[in-house]
Amino acid sequence: MSLEELMWVEKYRPKELREVVNQQDVIERIRPLIEKPTEMPHLLFAGPPGTGKTTVALILAKTLLGPVWRDYTLELNASDERGIKIVRERIKTFAGYVDRSVNIPFRLIILDEADEMTHDAQTALRRIMEESSKHTRFILICNYSSQIIEPLQSRCAIFRFRRLEKEEVLQHLSEICKKEGVEFEEGSLELLYEITEGDLRHTINLLQSAVTGGVITKESVKKQAGTMGIENVRKMVDYAIKGKFNEARKILVELLNINGVSETEIIKMTSEVLMRDDRVDHGKAAEIIAEYDYRLAMGAHPEIQLTALLSEIEDFLK
Ligand SMILES: Nc1ncnc2c1ncn2[C@@H]1O[C@H](COP(=O)(O)OP(=O)(O)OP(=O)(O)O)[C@@H](O)[C@H]1O
Ligand SMILES: [Mg+2]
Incomplete structure (x- = not known):
């Protein structure tokens, strides 16, 4: 079985616009583009994680470019190889x-995580967009459009993806359960939604991992959400290292209050993540973590202590 069939997020990734959950505003404005591809401008997709941005970009590529779409689409992750090069x-x-040998309207460049590009890279991109616009269209994808320089924004039609709404997500989840022959306990899907807050990638991953013996229960969802903690801790630490304190703190609060991960678990996982991170001075990190660990053991307030720890992580850098 291929990875695509194994992982429900891929197996149930919409292949046509009508399968996309929510995002009616976006879909309504996308449809006319498909009918008149030659008039399509560059596009900018902005919105929270797991709400369908990459999915819609891929549907567009397949619909506009047909079976050869892979040859005429360049998919790049701007944050992988950051910078101007x-x-x-x-x-x-x-x-x-x-290349006019095939009847395609243009080449397509899908640039994911465009908001992670440096200012210089974005300026360079602006020039490239201008030079190549006769034969090329860009789809820029980002979480925050405010991180995209104004001249790029103004060259694109902007589409805003929203966090997915509860009712539609529950409907989608129960359809997946039906197709997979999985039973679910009353309230378990609601719980899934609450934990993942409209990030459907996260919801479906959690759904799949919470199935035990063909059934999903509230208990299994909670348990699974807890063990998913390490991924979130990794994200949290990464934000803290980059100085994005508010984002880091948000994950911390979720871990403590929604996923119900204990403070000792969190500090242990934080330590593990830091010790594997090459950017970090491990000696320094170990010393300070030990101090917070001690305070927690003495009964200090977990949220306050862990928040303080997050604010220090930036200083652990080599
Ligand atoms: N609106 C949606 N309708 C149906 N499925 C969705 C939707 N949004 C996300 N999904 C599910 O979540 C998975 C990930 O979605 P997608 O890659 O489009 O997210 P994204 O918005 O690009 O997120 P990120 O910002 O993290 O890249 C899809 O494979 C699909 O299973
Ligand atoms: Mg994406």
């Missing part, structure tokens, strides 16, 4: 091809 080299090479 990738913008200049890979995009330029790809955008530079002029």
Whole structure:
């Protein structure tokens, strides 16, 4: 069985616009683009994680470019190879091809996590977009459009993806359960939604991992959400290292209050993550974590202590 069939997030990734959950505003504005591809502008998709941005971009690519879509689509993750080099080299090479042998309207460049690009890279991208716009269209994808420089924003039609609503997510989850022959306890799907807050990738992953013996219970959902903690801790630490304190703190509060992970679990996982991170001075990190661990053991307030720890993580960098 391929990974696509094994993982429900991929197995149930919508292949057509009508299968996309929520996002009616976006879908209504996308449809006309498909009918008149030559008039399609560059696009900017903005919105929270797991709400369908990449999914819709891929549907567009397949619909506009047909069976050869892979050959005419360049998918890049701007944050993988951050900076200006990738913008200049890979995009330029790809955008530079002029190829009219197949009846396609343009080449498509899907640039994920565009908000992670440096200011310089975005400026370079702006020029490349202008130079290549005769044969190329861009779909820029980001979480926050405010992180995209104004001249890029103004060259794109902006589509805002929203957090998915409860009713529609529950409907979607129960359909997946039906297709998979999985029973669910009353209230368990609601709980899934509450834990994952409209991030459907997270919801479906949690759903799949919470199945035990063909059944999903509230208990299994809670248990699974707890063990997913390490992933969230990794995210939390990463934000803290990058100085994004508010984002880091948000994850901490969720772990403590929604996922019900204990403070000792959190500090243990934080330590594990930090000790595996090459950016970090491990000696320094160990010393300070030990101090917080001691305070927690002495009964200090967990949320206050862990928040203070987060604020220090930035200083652990080598
Ligand atoms: N609106 C949606 N309708 C149906 N399924 C969705 C929707 N949004 C997300 N999903 C599910 O979640 C998975 C991930 O979605 P997708 O890759 O489109 O998220 P994204 O918005 O690009 O998130 P990120 O910002 O993290 O990249 C899909 O494979 C699909 O199973
Ligand atoms: Mg995506």
